[in-house]
Amino acid sequence: MLSVHNLEAYYGDFQALFGIDFEIAAGETVAIIGANGAGKSTFLKTICGLMRTPPDTVRFEGAPIGGAGASEIVKKGIALVPEGRRLFRSLSVEENLRIGGFAGRGGAWTLDRVYELFPILKDKRDAPAPSLSGGQQQMVAIGRALMSNPRLLMCDEVSLGLAPIVVKDIYDALPDICTGGLAVIVVEQDIETALRMSDRVYCFMHGKVSLTGRSAELSHEQISAAYFGL
């Protein structure tokens, strides 16, 4: 579904990604792990169009999408749950969800279905987004991304700053989300969680892929070597 070939990314003169190759198929859940500064978030930003790249480096459902603007890419079916949630402060919970549907892609995800997935949000629908707890805000951020009815959902550090029990609640919702061939990329600091919920895993180090394989088949030694470069 998504195929990335020899992707490079720069912040000014600083090179953050050095020739990343990456594949994900429909219905797959792929985790990206790696230390801070390994280039995980940069990778997601490049896919969703917040950073520009030559067209052919990123192909989505066969078509080159690299270099298209972020507002175009979401309409093709790629949604990002950004790191730190980044809800719209001056919008209510429901407005944050509704604006997720602005991409104009019809589909199974509606306001009602998001409320079904996260019932607590229905009670808080008229509350300003910043008044919610961290976990609830994360639910809004996920719901907002789902409202665009993506084919590929990318979650950046969903567990950041949340209590473990809340993280579990959110990841427990994942099977309900991954229906109808939705592909999911999860960037995750917690390696255990990442391995448990993914089919395959990529480990990034210093802007390169240091290890990739099926999550169930990788050993701890392999992962720590790829993670820390030991």
Add this chain to the structure above:
Amino acid sequence: MVWVNTIVQGVLLGGLYALFAIGLSLAYGVMRLVNIAHGDFIVLAAYIGLLVVTTLGVHPFVALPAVVVLMFLLGYLLQRGVLNLTLGPDILPPLLVTFGLSIIIQNVLLESFSADSKALEIGPLQTASIHLGEQIAVGWFPLIMFLVALALTVGLELLFARTPLGMAFRATSDDQQIAQLMGIRNRHVYGLAMGISFALIAVGGVFMGIKTTFTPDLGPGFLLFAFEAVVIGGLGSFWGTFAGSVILGVAQGIGFQLNPGWGILAGHLVFLAVLLFKPTGLFARTR
């Protein structure tokens, strides 16, 4: 009774300042862009009104919709063609570019229309008034101007609170990067914001041209009044800007009443007092 009259006239004058200020408030609120040429565009709108009135031979109120449409298009194109290119982490480029525009507009108007003062005539309505008691007379025209400003403020509040475009404006203002991830084309949204700002400028310019005579050099003064009204009211709501405009109008009215030379000064003093004691403005919606 003299003072009641002073305050009533000041409130009505505040209506004109609100017409000047809400467009500035909108552009700053959505884009964090301070349009230094805001006042000059108000004057430009008055001259465009004059052109429409003289070439078509119509009443200024009939010409107003045409001026509004023209100014909306000008605002949209200016944003898409010029101002979008100046937006970024550095706040200086938009200030410099609009400052340059300010000088250009003043000189183009001077070349085209000379420095002679011009006016938009609305006939007997100009001086018609309602008498409320012995010493208080409310002019029909200032009353209409005030009500139009009120209606536009309500309209803008509703636009922002209730419509998808308003949601896009607020979302873009909160976080323009994430707004793009929602499929919002921020350059287009910025264009629409400036277009609406200019449509409001058009109303302000035409009403100003009816209220007083105008010359090409009035713009910077209008910018100052609009800016003061926005700061007094505080950012985040159009009601704040409207209230700030009324406060500025009343302050100027009281100043004039005390001494004809003190009117503008009194407005500036209220502005400075707000900056000193409540820099976020009196009615800011805190974020």
